Each structure stands twice: as structure tokens, then as C-alpha cells.
Amino acid sequence: MQVTEMRRWLARHARIRDALPSVVLIVIAVAATAAGDSGWHAPRVAGVAWTALTCVPLVFRSRWPLPVAVLTLAVDLAVMALAPDHALTPAASLVALYTLATRSDRRTAWTVAVIAAAAITGVYAATHQEPLLVGTSLLRFDFAIAATALGDAVRSRRRHLALAEARAENAERTREEEARRRVTEERVRIARELHDVVAHHITLVNAQAGVAHHLMRTDPDRAYEALAHIKDNSRAALDELRTTVGLLRQPDDAPDSRAPVPSLADLDSLVGGVRGGGLSVTVTSTGVRRSLAPSVELTAYRIIQEALTNTHKHAAAAHAEVTLDYGATTLRVTVTDDGAPHAAGGPGSGHGLIGMRERATAIGGTVTAGARREGGFQVVAELPHSPAPTSV
Structure with a gap:
């Protein structure tokens, strides 16, 4: 059975999941009571029985963490007082304190932890006739504090993961x-x-x-x-x-706009607006300029507009260059900048490059974009002089 399947099965059977630490503690108790200086021998039944008794409340530790912690602590303290020769480390109480720290508020968990640590240390010191501040007594105190600290860390991590998942779900929904x-x-x-x-x-x-x-x-x-x-x-x-x-994906157009469809003749106005925003822009034209279909001019205009907008908003560039290369059958539009590499759609959107490609594809052209080796970002569009034939 795979690990994930085992976790799902345990999640559906809470009582079995809660009892697993008890099984482990009983096995450890059997091994501890069977080990001796002269070798292995039959385990002491009394020690194993007392350990099993302290583990009984753990079956309900996830349902009632605070009552289980109090009851387990009381049973462990009673075993330590009534049968000190058979009492081992109060491991059941440590498991209960850990569970309480993972499932309750921090104040409650640490209050119970300090009280439990002091009680366990005091009872152990009294039953074993040892000073309260010696190493063996303080070791019990440290165990209780460590169990709570571990549970508190697990609870904080679970909360952090839950918040991250909630933010991711909210972002996906948005x-x-x-x-x-x-x-x-x-x-x-x-x-x-x-x-x-x-x-x-x-x-x-x-x-x-x-x-x-x-x-x-x-x-x-x-x-x-x-x-x-x-x-x-x-x-x-x-x-x-x-x-x-x-070419309808133009989020910068108002829904009720009745302005003329922009073309390359409006490029000077577009570049002037970008320059007014603080970005230096150079426009260069090569080849023999010729008349293009309105849809081609609109596509070229929109691609230049989107590329310059992204450069101005996201690349922290000082200069951008627009090149119009009129070939025999195609218009090559190149927009480069000297800023940091940036996504065509800006952080988190991705619509900019998608929109450019959609506009170019609609008339039979292509768009490529990416970072340059010498630095900056480059957008290159190859557009036919006339739109590709429509299949009707």
C-alpha cells in the first residue's frame, strides 16, 4: 500500500490513527523491561501493564486533546507514585502534550506543558529520593517542554500550509x-x-x-x-x-469607443505618449514603405503598443527601439529595450504575449519574444502585407 493511500485510510479511521503511538510505546516498554545487564529475559508484566494503562486515553487524543492530556498526566503521575520501580519515562503524557500543542491554542498548550513538566519532575524527584534540580529529574522536565515545542512547531507549519493553500485557491478562483x-x-x-x-x-x-x-x-x-x-x-x-x-482582444479600448482604427500612421502619436512617460524611444524604418491592409497595420500598431507598454511598466528600461522592416512580402516589426527581462503580459497576467500572438496568427503572421544575450528584451513580429486567405 502506498504512503498516500495509507494516510487516507488513517484519516478515515481516527481511533486507529490515535492508537498507533500507544502500540509503539507498549512495544518499547516490552523491550525495555526485557533488557538487563546480564542479557535478555522475560519482560516484566507489571511494567508493561502500567504502560498500557497510561496509553489507554490516547485512543481519543485527537477528539478531546485537553481532557486526554490531563487524564494521561494524572495516570502517569499515579503510576510514578504508586509503582516507582515499574514506572518508565511518562511517554504517554509526552504524546498527549504533543497532540494538545498541535490541536489547541498556544496559550493553553504551554500552560498545560509547564504544569505537567513541573508535576512530572516533582513526583519523579520525590519517588526516587533525588534532588529536584539534578540531571535525571530535570530530564523529565525537558522532555515535556520538548514535546510541546515540537507540537507547537507542527501546528504552526500546518497553519502556514493551510494559509498558503487558501491563498492559492483564492488566486485560482480570482x-x-x-x-x-x-x-x-x-x-x-x-x-x-x-x-x-x-x-x-x-x-x-x-x-x-x-x-x-x-x-x-x-x-x-x-x-x-x-x-x-x-x-x-x-x-x-x-x-x-x-x-x-x-483582433477583438484589445483591453485598452473602451467598450463604446468610436475612434478610427489605429494604424502605423498613428505610430508617432503612440511613441510621443511613451516618450512623455519617460522612456526614450527610437523608430527606424527600412526597405521600401508600401501600402498594407488595414488589419495588418492594426496588428503591427497593437504589437508595438503592447511591447512598449510592457517595457515601460515592467522592464525598468531607459531606451527602446522600434524597427519596421518592409520586405517583399512581409513586414518585420522589432521592438527591443535595454531593461531587465520581463514577461510580455507583466507579472502574473500572461495576456500580453498571448494577445500579440493571437493578433499575428489571425492574419497569418508570427510573434516571437524573449531575453537578448546582450541584455534587455526583444519582440519580433513577422506580418504578411495582406491577411491570409479566409476559409469559408
């Missing part, structure tokens, strides 16, 4: 609630954005289809022109639908 809240907000935003896109483009397509139907026989040229408009509007609708679904 993360789940935050995730549900984000999902709800995103659903609302998707519904609003889809309504705007579908209502606009489908209305146009419907009107142009009506014109084409009306002119199909009387004016084929104009009907053909209307069909071409239908094709253009349906393609634009598909592009906007893809962009809306893929």
Missing part, C-alpha cells in the same frame, strides 16, 4: 472569475462589432443585388457593374469579419 469576465466582455464586443460590419455590408449587398436583378435584362452592363460591387463589398465584409473576430 483568475477564473477574471477569465469569465473577460469572456463576457469579449462576447459583447464581438456582438457589437459583428452587428456593425454585417449591417453595413449586407445592406449594400442587398441593395446592389436588387439593382442587378432589375437591370439584368434591360441593361446588362449596369447589372454587371452592380455584381462587381457586390463582389467587392462581400470581400470587404469577409476581411472585416476576420479582423473583428481575430
Whole structure:
């Protein structure tokens, strides 16, 4: 049987668990009474019987720790007074004191411990006709204090672990609630954005289809022109639908925002705001600059915005550099800083890098991020000039 299974079984059988120390103490008593200077002999029945008597209350030590500690101490003291030749170390009382320290408040545990230690020391000194302050008498005092100290340490550790587990459960619950809240907000935003896109483009397509139907026989040229408009509007609708679904995770946008969709033309304004916050930013453009699809420009803008925000908030950097490299088919966006390595989403969130990758993936691009060998952090995005074809 595995250790964990044994613990679970003992947790379901409290009385057996509480009696285990009694079994161990009785076995020790048998061995102690059977050992002698001339070798092993039959154990003394009286000594084992007295030990078994003192261990009886321990069966209920976890249910009633204080009464069991008092009763066990009384029995041990009685055995020490009535049968000093058979009395061993009051081990049952030590187990009871340990249990009391693990299951009661500190004040109660230490009050009982001091009283028990003084009583055990006094009775032992009186029955063995020894001075109170000699080593053998004080050893009993030390045993009682040590048992309580061990139980107090175990109780403190259990409390610390319980608090840590409670904090972890609360953090997990908070993360789940935050995730549900984000999902709800995103659903609302998707519904609003889809309504705007579908209502606009489908209305146009419907009107142009009506014109084409009306002119199909009387004016084929104009009907053909209307069909071409239908094709253009349906393609634009598909592009906007893809962009809306893929790029809605923008927690910095207000839910009722009606501002124009940002693009690389707004990069100077973005960088100016970051500079105003105290971070030096350099923007470099290489290659032949060309017109990009709106969704690509939006993605590039958001990735730069997220990277600079994380640099400013988490990296303790003095300088950041943004590079736009216009290739033949892709735009390479690189954001580097000279600060400490930092997570793209900031401590504890992780949404920043996830959001960047989602935005890039939605248009057929990629994002990589990590610490640089020479220090600092780097985010690199490879974005196509046009979004990847949509599978419909």
C-alpha cells in the first residue's frame, strides 16, 4: 500500500490513527523491561501493564486533546507514585502534550506543558529520593517542554500550509472569475462589432443585388457593374469579419469607443505618449514603405503598443527601439529595450504575449519574444502585407 493511500485510510479511521503511538510505546516498554545487564529475559508484566494503562486515553487524543492530556498526566503521575520501580519515562503524557500543542491554542498548550513538566519532575524527584534540580529529574522536565515545542512547531507549519493553500485557491478562483469576465466582455464586443460590419455590408449587398436583378435584362452592363460591387463589398465584409473576430482582444479600448482604427500612421502619436512617460524611444524604418491592409497595420500598431507598454511598466528600461522592416512580402516589426527581462503580459497576467500572438496568427503572421544575450528584451513580429486567405 502506498504512503498516500495509507494516510487516507488513517484519516478515515481516527481511533486507529490515535492508537498507533500507544502500540509503539507498549512495544518499547516490552523491550525495555526485557533488557538487563546480564542479557535478555522475560519482560516484566507489571511494567508493561502500567504502560498500557497510561496509553489507554490516547485512543481519543485527537477528539478531546485537553481532557486526554490531563487524564494521561494524572495516570502517569499515579503510576510514578504508586509503582516507582515499574514506572518508565511518562511517554504517554509526552504524546498527549504533543497532540494538545498541535490541536489547541498556544496559550493553553504551554500552560498545560509547564504544569505537567513541573508535576512530572516533582513526583519523579520525590519517588526516587533525588534532588529536584539534578540531571535525571530535570530530564523529565525537558522532555515535556520538548514535546510541546515540537507540537507547537507542527501546528504552526500546518497553519502556514493551510494559509498558503487558501491563498492559492483564492488566486485560482480570482483568475477564473477574471477569465469569465473577460469572456463576457469579449462576447459583447464581438456582438457589437459583428452587428456593425454585417449591417453595413449586407445592406449594400442587398441593395446592389436588387439593382442587378432589375437591370439584368434591360441593361446588362449596369447589372454587371452592380455584381462587381457586390463582389467587392462581400470581400470587404469577409476581411472585416476576420479582423473583428481575430483582433477583438484589445483591453485598452473602451467598450463604446468610436475612434478610427489605429494604424502605423498613428505610430508617432503612440511613441510621443511613451516618450512623455519617460522612456526614450527610437523608430527606424527600412526597405521600401508600401501600402498594407488595414488589419495588418492594426496588428503591427497593437504589437508595438503592447511591447512598449510592457517595457515601460515592467522592464525598468531607459531606451527602446522600434524597427519596421518592409520586405517583399512581409513586414518585420522589432521592438527591443535595454531593461531587465520581463514577461510580455507583466507579472502574473500572461495576456500580453498571448494577445500579440493571437493578433499575428489571425492574419497569418508570427510573434516571437524573449531575453537578448546582450541584455534587455526583444519582440519580433513577422506580418504578411495582406491577411491570409479566409476559409469559408
